[in-house]
Amino acid sequence: MPELTSSKIPVTVLTGYLGAGKTTLLNRILSENHGKKYAVIVNEFGEIGIDNDLIIGADEEVFEMNNGCICCTVRGDLVRILDGLMKRKGKFDAIIVETTGLADPAPVAQTFFVDEDVQKNARLDAVVTVADAKWLSDRLKDAPEAKNQIAFADVIVLNKTDLVSKAELAEVEARIRGINPYAKLHRTERCKVALSDVLERGAFDLDRILEIEPEFLEAGDDHHHHDHDHHHDHDHHDHGHGLKHYHDEDMQSLSLSSDKPLDPARFMPWLQGLVASEGQKILRSKGILSFSDDDERYVFQGVHMMLEGDHQRPWKDGEPRQSRLVFIGRELPETLIREGFERCIVTQ
């Protein structure tokens, strides 16, 4: 049944490796004159200076669900805290969850997929990752957590850009895009970013899965966005515009598309089977789908093995009925995914 998402409290997850500037961003959000009240869930309670009425210390307890899937994890502490916070409805407008620098964002996100009570009262708005322009490239090499946080992000705040040269900045951005070309990226000094760029993003709102186009090369490379067909091989090594492209060794994104409709009787079992068998590798997935004999767009999104999807709205007149899917993950079995997807395309 369709539910009004507006009555649910939006939850923003703030991640980022140690020292990237999460607390700076958090304090910026809290201190700005926006007239909104936030409940803030932090992990280093009492050790950092955050000025807020509602601040809750969390223990980051990652619990496995009893369903035999080792990537099906939730934040047990978050379930409890959100439950308690709901007793104070009306005292705050939104919730911000700050994770530790070493945290994997997946259990936080999955909490919103798995827990019925959490779902009833709150909605995940976006995963915002703060990255240190000077040190991120190094961390991507030696810290898998940092890579996870970039791969998982809906919004990346690339901070401390004043501490690097233009060339270094281009380098680190290219490395980010090698992992996650879909997140909104903002370059900042001292996390100075418009709050509307990090809050109320609706990144997990099925109704707002509109732009799953890659965002890379937003500077002077507009033509690139329109070049998609299902044979697009996502090979960005050289497009002749002088910017370097990186393929991260183990974390990458994969996009698929088709102008021909998909057969839902083949696609749904395929997608479910794919995340069931490869879900540990797939961090995030989303898609806008055109099914045969169906005049409505179908949208889905997922975190590891968890999927949610629904019909979104009728296709508009003249709107190209194109299906597009995106997977971000580690060592994605590209050939397997591509071939499986091809078999779901209706060929009259």
Place this chain on the structure above:
Amino acid sequence: MTDFEPGESASIISVTDKVRSLAIGAPLSAVHFLGPSAAFVGAEENIFVVTGEAEPATLPVHGGGILCATSDGARIVTGGDDGKVVSLNAKGEVSVIATDPKRRWIDNVALHPDGAVAWSAGKTAFIRGAKDQEKSLDVPTTVGGLAFAPKGLRLAVAHYNGVTLWFPNMAAEPEFLAWAGSHLAVIFSPDNKFLVTAMHEPALHGWRLADNRHMRMTGYPGRVRSMAWSAGGKALATSGADAVIMWPFASKDGPMGKEPAMLAPLKARVTAVACHPDQAILVAGYEDGTVLMVRMADGAEILVHRNGGAAIAALAWNAKGTLLAFAAEDGEAGLLEL
């Protein structure tokens, strides 16, 4: 209870016109009887006490959300997000039992018949005995629930991957009952033979304490948030499904290998249950605001409160079983004299 014999026809007998409805005006989370008074525990700050025909009296107990509440009939003990453990007695006197030095949330409270109080903050369970000595026990993860055994001074501390049974007055190591997953609410059976937890998954887990044999009670569509023993402890009534699920505990094997009874099915989830203290009658509250009195023997129902309101947060009988109170999440409440 002769006035409320259910009829035989399909049309349900209603006592809605005999209910004294109370507009508390604040979201509610629990209700308990203190002697003759019904005490409606708010979701935050206050307890609203209704005595006789008087209007509800507002008693401030916490400077924030009220996260948990329990009662032994003589007092209500609550834990708040202000880090305080507070007690309210039948005279309306409020006293602070403990204040967490770090102002951590008090997630759980429990009361022992001899006067001992237990509470938890984070991974630590605390106990204050009748003689005021305080002890604490750390468990590996955040405490999900607390319960005193009906006999002796023994505290069950539910947490991730099991339950720790702590004997605060003994030097022995606490006993650990392992079962994978996150255990929240925990209760002992009145005869002290079984221990049952409500898990984060929609399931109950139980142990037969004589041999720690496991009992899995599954099949719920939603998490079980309310559990109540029938008079005499022969069955455990639970919320979490579109009917009251009653697990049989009369035999020495408990519900092992048996099907539960399903009473009072509606097209709405049961959110709260409470069993009559003497008779084989229970009351069930639903997510759509319905309250039904149910005879356990045959499932006959009497309508106490119509649907159309907020979810029922809590239900309570007074000690004699002559008064029934219900509290909806949005502050609608009612009292029924039987």
